[in-house]
Amino acid sequence: MAPLPLRQGIDRFDRALVGKENVALIANHTAVDRTGRATPAALRDAGLRLSCIFSLEHGYFPVAQDMEAVNKENRLFGVPIFSLYGATAASLAPDPTHLDRFDTVIYDVQDIGSRYYTYIQSLTLFMDELARRPKRLVILDRINPIDGITVEGSPLEERYASFVGRFPIPHRHGLTTGEAALFYHKLKGYTFPLEVVTVEGWRRDSFADDYDLPWIPTSPNMPTLDTALLYPGGCLIEGTNISEGRGTTAPFRIVGAPEIDPFELAEKLRTLELPGLRFLPLEFRPMFQKEAMKRCGGVYIDLTDRRAVRPLRAYIAILNAFRSILGDDGFFRMKPYEFVKDIPAIELLLGDRCLIDMFYKRAPLADIDEHLAAAESKWLTDRQEFLRY
DSSP: OOOBOOBOHHHHOOGGGTTTOEEEEEEOTTOBOTTSOBHHHHHHHTTOEEEEEEEOTTTTTTOSOTTOOOOOOOOBTTBOEEESOOSSGGGGSOOGGGGGGOSEEEEEOOOOSBTTOHHHHHHHHHHHHHHHSOOEEEEEOOOOTTOSSOOBSOOOOGGGOBTTBOSSOOSBOOOOHHHHHHHHHHHTTOOSOEEEEOOBSOOTTOOGGGBSSOOOOSSTTOOSHHHHHHHHHHGGGGGBSSBOSTTSSSBTTEEEETTOOHHHHHHHHHHTOOTTEEEEEEEEOOSSSTTTTOOEEEEEEEEOOTTTOOHHHHHHHHHHHHHHHHOSTTTBOOSOBTTBOSSOHHHHHHOOHHHHHHHHTTOOHHHHHHHHHHHHHHHHHHTGGGOOO
């Protein structure tokens, strides 16, 4: 089938929307129009008065790895860049003095549809500051690349709020960034002006590669669309000490540890008959991060059916298979995670006390499925008023 035509928010933006105002831009390398022109250049060429750019985790260009502070960046088109991801929790919010530089802020970043992804957290932190010093926010919307109908997981509980989840949406939420911003705006009772420049041509039941635009890796370890499809579950591995394949060419799809027999693990996983996945035994050597330069045993997780896979349920089962081999002693990451010291990373990621308890107790998958199915059904109803497509 021929690729479908698509116009993202930047392709439909009318510069008359901001007139002669001073404009700030929150963006990274994914902010391009359908010709490949960077959004800062497109705004400049349209005659906008671009006063500054705010970059997110990894920097404007995806040079920094996860949880690596981004400090000073080069100016872009002569415009200063301010990082929203430094070495402290305070660095995640904009410096209030920078708000003097603009009247309107435009947000243009490709998200991947998973609650943990930090770009949307940066947006909500910026919205918190806009509520204190009201300015207009314009979202140049982009598609949800892993489809907008499939949801999975349970809404985040407030006690687990962190930079991998700040408001009550499920692990795979099925929203665009614009829709998520509308939800957060109402949830917080904010009154500052918020406008969404919508996408034209997107179907909620589609994937990013159905369209006539290329996949741009959204961060250093999101190389393919299939990686993004698995990420609502794959990110859970960050809550452990096993390697999620960072430092390999297939992060979140290659997982393992030095003590693992790949054939034993693959057989355990095959017996689970997890829909949409196939497990291939392999050994690998991460070039950096966990188990750097060590030979690890594990599996390659092959995505065989995008419609059937339920990554959150699947990776819970995958982690439990690892636990059955390695045990729980030293299995979970206990050092600080995204600036949080007093809550284990796996709990921040799961974000739901009932689900956390079921996971720790290795509850049957059928029981976990029943719990999640009820939450998912409610979310599909609760999100309806914010849908724009």
